Amino acid sequence: MAKVHVSTSVNGEPTEFLCEPHDTLLDVLRNELNMTGTKEGCGSGDCGACSVTVNDRLVCSCLVLGAEAEGKEIGTVEGIGNNDSLHVIQEKFLEHAALQCGICTPGLIVSTKALLEENPSPTEEEARYYLAGNLCRCTGYDKIIRAVMDAAESMRGAA
Amino acid sequence: MTVVEYSAAASIEEAVSLLLSSDIPAKVLAGGTDLIIQSAGLDPIKVVDIKNIDSMMGATIDGDGLTLGPSMPCAELYSRDDVKALFPGLVEAAYLIGSTQVQGRCSVGGNLCNSSPAADTIPALIANAAQCVIQGPGGERTVAVEDFVTGVGRNCMAKGELLTALRLAKPAAGTSDAYLRFIPRTEMDIAVAGAGVSVTLDGAGTCTAARVSIGAVAPTALLIPEAADALIGSKLDEAALDKAAAASLAASSPITDRRGTVEFRKHVVGVLTKRAATIAAQRARGE
Numbered sequence: 490m491a492k493v494h495v496s497t498s499v500n501g502e503p504t505e506f507l508c509e510p511h512d513t514l515l516d517v518l519r520n521e522l523n524m525t526g527t528k529e530g531c532g533s534g535d536c537g538a539c540s541v542t543v544n545d546r547l548v549c550s551c552l553v554l555g556a557e558a559e560g561k562e563i564g565t566v567e568g569i570g571n572n573d574s575l576h577v578i579q580e581k582f583l584e585h586a587a588l589q590c591g592i593c594t595p596g597l598i599v600s601t602k603a604l605l606e607e608n609p610s611p612t613e614e615e616a617r618y619y620l621a622g623n624l625c626r627c628t629g630y631d632k633i634i635r636a637v638m639d640a641a642e643s644m645r646g647a648a
Numbered sequence: 649m650t651v652v653e654y655s656a657a658a659s660i661e662e663a664v665s666l667l668l669s670s671d672i673p674a675k676v677l678a679g680g681t682d683l684i685i686q687s688a689g690l691d692p693i694k695v696v697d698i699k700n701i702d703s704m705m706g707a708t709i710d711g712d713g714l715t716l717g718p719s720m721p722c723a724e725l726y727s728r729d730d731v732k733a734l735f736p737g738l739v740e741a742a743y744l745i746g747s748t749q750v751q752g753r754c755s756v757g758g759n760l761c762n763s764s765p766a767a768d769t770i771p772a773l774i775a776n777a778a779q780c781v782i783q784g785p786g787g788e789r790t791v792a793v794e795d796f797v798t799g800v801g802r803n804c805m806a807k808g809e810l811l812t813a814l815r816l817a818k819p820a821a822g823t824s825d826a827y828l829r830f831i832p833r834t835e836m837d838i839a840v841a842g843a844g845v846s847v848t849l850d851g852a853g854t855c856t857a858a859r860v861s862i863g864a865v866a867p868t869a870l871l872i873p874e875a876a877d878a879l880i881g882s883k884l885d886e887a888a889l890d891k892a893a894a895a896s897l898a899a900s901s902p903i904t905d906r907r908g909t910v911e912f913r914k915h916v917v918g919v920l921t922k923r924a925a926t927i928a929a930q931r932a933r934g935e
């Protein structure tokens with residue numbers, strides 16, 4: 490099986506990698522690029538733990554082939570905030586205790602950022618529908634939604 | 649299936665030749681939301697990515713109607729107000745598929761080519777008399793969408809063929825459509841029954857043309873001319889709607905599984921036919 494050579498951009502950094510034709514973008518991020526922020530929950534598009542953006546569109550990286558990243562712009566949780574200064578969405582997740590085990594959190598952060606870029610003033614219902622593809626087994630979602638609504642408010646204030 | 653070869657085609661001609669020349673089974677890769685899951689087996693396949701071909705990803709509206717690139721992500725279709733204005737039922741069917749993340753990849757053409765009995769967009773396409781433009785080694789051919797799917801997961805496409813466009817004629821004045829499905833949850837689920845309806849009303853509110861299609865209650869989505877006949881000539885009064893519902897119920901041949909029984913699915917497909925016709929009529933009246 491011939492490996493595929495891919496030139497792409499990850500969080501704005503030009504990136505090259507080799508992958509098997511069947512490797513998913515999730516496999517590549519975690520195993521080739523050592524970017525383990527993106528999580529694997531199901532591998533079948535159901536849980537949203539692997540959420541990333543491809544050319545600014547929110548997708549499940551487990552349903553994208555690594556080879557498809559050629560010439561695209563990939564955005565992962567590693568591109569949102571850093572250890573010294575968290576993104577306001579991340580701060581609000583901490584403040585509202587919107588996580589327990591944390592496996593769903595990177596996906597939720599990426600999805601929340603995509604939501605608020607598309608719709609800076611979502612209603613609670615809109616936020617719940619938009620994030621319905623991000624499953625969380627721990628929190629019961631209420632704290633997540635509170636964090637999202639609070640983050641939306643403070644991002645509107647800052648804009 | 650396991651993907652052992654990946655090629656991105658730059659043109660429709662190149663895609664056709666890549667599909668045709670492959671010595672192992674070759675599959676078209678659009679959004680991959682079905683294909684990548686199905687490819688978790690052992691048999692080697694080649695995939696041909698067609699998303700770099702502009703015409704596969706766009707949608708244009710002109711005097712004749714809509715030409716939809718089969719691989720346009722449903723999320724993008726949903727943001728197209730011009731398409732929504734003409735075919736609100738088709739857009740709502742596309743929008744029902746999966747989560748926001750899945751919406752970013754899945755497409756109407758992918759939904760059609762995957763050919764699941766429960767595909768949401770197929771009844772909506774049938775209600776709108778969509779035509780499938782297929783390019784293959786022998787040139788181009790056009791197939792009515794109700795003839796495209798031939799069985800569970802099967803369709804009329806031969807080796808080397810590619811669905812290149814979906815054409816929907818511009819709706820006549822006083823025409824609109826609707827699609828409804830039943831699922832046990834509020835979203836992110838697969839239809840237990842679905843109905844797509846398009847109606848045309850004259851100035852007096854009489855139905856002059858209609859198309860009714862039902863999904864998830866037979867091996868393929870079905871066009872139900874008897875249901876349309878029940879609506880045509882009526883003002884979509886209760887009696888006409890009941891007759892259309894009965895026609896859908898009679899034409900359905902669902903199975904019992906853990907998602908619903910035969911009796912339940914038959915009942916629901918009748919109710920959905922009635923409600924979708926009512927919504928399509930409201931839209932046709934501009935309400």
Ligand code: FES
Pocket residue numbers: 528529530531532533534535536537538539540549550551552
């Ligand atoms: S790992 Fe991709 S959706 Fe669950």
Ligand code: FES
Pocket residue numbers: 587588589590591592593594624625626627628
């Ligand atoms: S915090 Fe554990 S799954 Fe969400």
